[in-house]
Amino acid sequence: MSQRPEQAVRRQRGPEQRLLTPLGPPRPDAARTVVAVHPGALPAGVWQTALARLPEDGAPHLLDLGTVPEYFAAALVPTLSVIGVRELAERCLTELTEAGLTERPFTLVGWSFGGVVAYEIAARLDGQGLGDRVEDLVVLDSIAPVAAFQRPEEELRPAMLLGWFAMYLGAKRRRRLTLAPGALEGLGEQDGLGVLLTEATAQGVLPDGTEPAGLRKLYTAFHTGLVRNNRCTVGYLPAPLDRTVTVVKPEGSLLPDSPDLGWTELSGRPIRRLPVPGDHYTMLQEPETADALAALLTTGSPTR
């Protein structure tokens, strides 16, 4: 065995996997360019519903962080060093610049951890005197990189993580996994996974016969991915930007009790909030959410 994980990942995913991908034919005359930052966890194809609803003169592009070998591999092997938010953003910005996308204003959208990277991309453009290139900055159920939300791993409660995992399982099967209120409260990982396995097989989210060991393996991978994102943001406490941040928050948000997910602290102007249906993992696939997002991206918002 001579390959490092990053090399193996590159071989498996193939050289055609680029960080920046245009979704559709090139449109140099596009009225509005939209760049979406995707952090993995779900296939990049989940953006299709939302981006397909953009006006025909739009030019959607995707920055898929899962194609960054060090980022992807760190979700598999927790002991690997991880790439930080600043370097991820720098690589994204390099690709955007080389593609000529920073020559004109564009809308920058990030889902989940992708919103944090989108924020840093905007900060870097601001720092270069090119802040006007980011016409809108939109974060989709992203938790702001502020001190209040930077928690060490041991403070992440199992009930909260299992609840997120339930949403994730449902989204992978394009349906919602419904749990009774408080079904996971007070449970540890093992008992909580038992509840999820029973419900997921009963509701057709997992096939009959799925073994607890299989679900545990999936949960471990999910958890390692979350921890990876946490590791990417360690020490990243950016200053606020003089721009409006639009916060799109689903009914089933990662942090339902936080109205702004911490973004008020990083937005030098009042934030704009957009409530949408769905949960953290299904929000991009909900037609109503896609319509709301498309309307937002079409009409724009006063970012600066």
Added chain:
Amino acid sequence: MQRVTAEEARAWLVEKLAIRLGVGPEQIDVERYFDEFDLDSTEALILAGELEKWLGFELEATALWYHPTIAALSEHIAEESDRHVAAA
């Protein structure tokens, strides 16, 4: 812990994959890359967890990347099984 041969590992993987995909075992090409089967990452991880339970030991997280076919993974499993049995 019992030693698992490459043939046994291959048979286990073929049977489980065939059930997941709803096809006959004879339709499972052991030289095909895992990511070319109609198996998403969720199903692949669940299968990996069930495989580890059957084996009685954990595989490293990158096993599927280093050994991306049933044939290659089965050989690796046999080597790992030998190592675990020897260490037990």
